Amino acid sequence: MHSVTNGAEIELARLTKHYPKSVALDDVSLTVKPGEFMTFLGPSGSGKTTTLNLIAGFTDITSGNVFIDGDLVDDVPVHKRDLGIVFQHYALFPHLSVFDNVAFPLQQRKVSKHEVRTRVLESLKTAGLEGYESRFPKELSGGQQQRVALARALVFDPRVLLLDEPLGALDKKLREQLQLELRRVHREVGRTFIFVTHDQEEALTLSDRITVFNQGRVEQVGSATELYEKPATRFVAEFIGESTAIVDESRNRVTIIRPERAVLVASESDVAPGKPSVGVIVRQAIYLGAGWKYEVILPDGTAGVVRTDQSLPWLVGENERAVLTWEPEKAPEFAL
Ligand SMILES: Nc1ncnc2c1ncn2[C@@H]1O[C@H](COP(=O)(O)OP(=O)(O)OP(=O)(O)O)[C@@H](O)[C@H]1O
Ligand SMILES: [Mg+2]
Numbered sequence: 001m002h003s004v005t006n007g008a009e010i011e012l013a014r015l016t017k018h019y020p021k022s023v024a025l026d027d028v029s030l031t032v033k034p035g036e037f038m039t040f041l042g043p044s045g046s047g048k049t050t051t052l053n054l055i056a057g058f059t060d061i062t063s064g065n066v067f068i069d070g071d072l073v074d075d076v077p078v079h080k081r082d083l084g085i086v087f088q089h090y091a092l093f094p095h096l097s098v099f100d101n102v103a104f105p106l107q108q109r110k111v112s113k114h115e116v117r118t119r120v121l122e123s124l125k126t127a128g129l130e131g132y133e134s135r136f137p138k139e140l141s142g143g144q145q146q147r148v149a150l151a152r153a154l155v156f157d158p159r160v161l162l163l164d165e166p167l168g169a170l171d172k173k174l175r176e177q178l179q180l181e182l183r184r185v186h187r188e189v190g191r192t193f194i195f196v197t198h199d200q201e202e203a204l205t206l207s208d209r210i211t212v213f214n215q216g217r218v219e220q221v222g223s224a225t226e227l228y229e230k231p232a233t234r235f236v237a238e239f240i241g242e243s244t245a246i247v248d249e250s251r252n253r254v255t256i257i258r259p260e261r262a263v264l265v266a267s268e269s270d271v272a273p274g275k276p277s278v279g280v281i282v283r284q285a286i287y288l289g290a291g292w293k294y295e296v297i298l299p300d301g302t303a304g305v306v307r308t309d310q311s312l313p314w315l316v317g318e319n320e321r322a323v324l325t326w327e328p329e330k331a332p333e334f335a336l
Pocket of ligand 2: 048
């Protein structure tokens with residue numbers, strides 16, 4: 001693959017999509033940098049696929065704009081946007097061999113026969129499919145089929161690759177293997193990747209940056225570390241990683257404590273002076289190999305979680321009383 005230039009920049013400006021009965025996307029602005037691996041993450045129905053469809057041009061925009069490398073593409077048809085697409089519903093052609101499936105986009109572009117052969121073989125190699133040229137889709141595993149779809153999307157060296165849950169149907173082990181390969185391919189081809197998933201771990205593994213969607217809006221855009229360390233909203237704090245939420249009705253605030261920053265002590269007298277604390281019941285102690293995880297119940301009945309490197313020697317049984325304390329400057333606070 002000739003990856004001298006970078007991938008394209010994608011800019012979404014106040015993008016909105018209404019359906020008769022719902023608002024699928026509500027005023028979304030964001031920029032995906034050239035060559036970036038951007039992941040759209042969010043719960044089901046939060047607008048991830050809608051955004052990808054608007055970028056691709058499969059769906060009409062209600063208002064707002066899409067720019068690719070600074071060019072307004074709102075009226076540019078799908079096939080002229082120079083995008084590689086790997087969607088679940090964008091299936092392989094069952095009656096074509098692997099070779100012909102991957103060759104298809106090149107033949108549509110009237111590339112010479114010799115060049116088609118060179119590029120198909122190169123693309124199959126990138127996707128880890130050397131030697132599979134003459135197989136048919138039904139003779140391949142799910143993971144191999146997804147690799148063919150990836151090879152087909154890469155073969156014309158598009159500036160941007162759009163991937164909508166391409167690994168969603170695969171079992172955990174295969175999914176993890178293909179995640180690593182996707183990362184390698186991304187580095188190798190140097191193009192912009194926009195990848196949709198609702199699997200948080202997958203997003204953290206793959207991405208340069210993550211856009212967190214919720215109810216058709218963008219909650220935050222940032223690296224995995226930024227989202228974890230500096231969540232912009234309560235939704236992000238609770239959606240990314242584990243946390244304990246301490247609600248303070250009198251101040252109308254909620255504090256979100258990460259498990260490794262929460263400290264369990266035996267009683268109030270063990271709390272460092274001036275630090276906040278709350279009485280809890282330790283529901284369960286779970287040995288994790290690399291440490292311990294304690295599930296606790298807060299006074300309002302909600303659950304919390306604490307991680308420690310070593311077991312707490314003073315905690316002899318389960319359903320015991322303990323005190324949870326934390327350093328306020330290391331725990332983000334949000335309005336209720
Ligand atoms: N063609 C359509 N007609 C009407 N409503 C739609 C249509 N497509 C999507 N929606 C609605 O728009 C919202 C966003 O849907 P979208 O497919 O973007 O979610 P998603 O984040 O991709 O979810 P999932 O993780 O389940 O794939 C949902 O409420 C959905 O019901
Ligand atoms: Mg979707």
